[in-house]
Amino acid sequence: MRPHDNRAWFLVLPALTLLALVGALPLLAVINYGFHDIFTLSDVYWVGPQWFADILQSDRFLASLGRSLLFSTLALGIQVPLGIGVALLLLSYGKRAVWGLMLVALPLVVPWNMIPMFWLGLIEPRTGLLGPGLAAIGFDWKFTGWHTWALILVVDTWHWLGLVVVLAYAGLSAIPPAYTQAAAIDGASRWAVFRFLQLPKIAGALAIVLLLRFIDSFMIYTEAFAINAGGPDDATRFLTLELGEEIKGFSYGQAAARATLYFLIVLAVVWAFVAATREREA
Secondary structure (H helix, E strand, O other): OOOOOOOOHHHHHHHHHHHHHHHHHHHHHHHHHOOEEEEEOOEEEEOOOHHHHHHHOOHHHHHHHHHHHHHHHHHHHHHHHHHHHHHHHHHOOHHHHHHHHHHHHHHHHOOOOHHHHHHHHHOOOOOOOOHHHHHHOOOOOOOOHHHHHHHHHHHHHHHHHHHHHHHHHHHHHOOOHHHHHHHHHOOOOHHHHHHHHHHHHOHHHHHHHHHHHHHHHHOOOHHHHHHHOOOOOOOOOOHHHHHHHHHHOOOHHHHHHHHHHHHHHHHHHHHHHHHHHHHHHO
16 A cells, blocks of 8 residues: 655645745734733833733723624625625626626725725715715714714725625526526525525535625724724724724734734634534535
């Protein structure tokens, strides 16, 4: 019996080395900084788990965590069903669907820092295209918390809906026409076709969408900071905004501890997601 040949691992060695340099080493450095009080590069003092304990015992941290989880839940609850619906609509257009896919994917290539600026200009009460109409119905995103939430959710949905649509459309397009034809012959309703045929076929693509969108929405920063900087009255103060404040305030040790906790939260969610997916497949 011939011995197993493992030389193929040498082919991925350059990629693993690059991943270690750009991923693992910076992560270890951040974790290490989280156990120190850093004033300058030459003034570093060991404080142990003090920063971690202070953050975990803070009511402000728990409130920000709750807001971040709520925002991710709302974002997924809006964007995933809406993206599937748009993908199903485009699927009915045949070859002309490519124009719709290009249109919904266009926001994905817009620079991140331009997105909140674009929307703030769009809702400007005096000069914005939507501003006068929103002002007429009393929309006040500067001083009303749930209005700010609604604006950030709309902006995030506009930005990322294309990703959901493209992946869902790819999964739907891969279903052989024979399946849908057989369902039509059996007299299956439109909902039955989606529930028992199309949805199971695109489950793999939707799993990737859910994972990517959770991570992106959970770590939202640019839109929330540029629109109202966590206001009004900390209504949109997410985890990432607190981290950004500590970095700008040169509290590098505490910022490193907070970043490590955020990484562990995301890692725990990803692990639970992967475990649930494997159990479902089994």
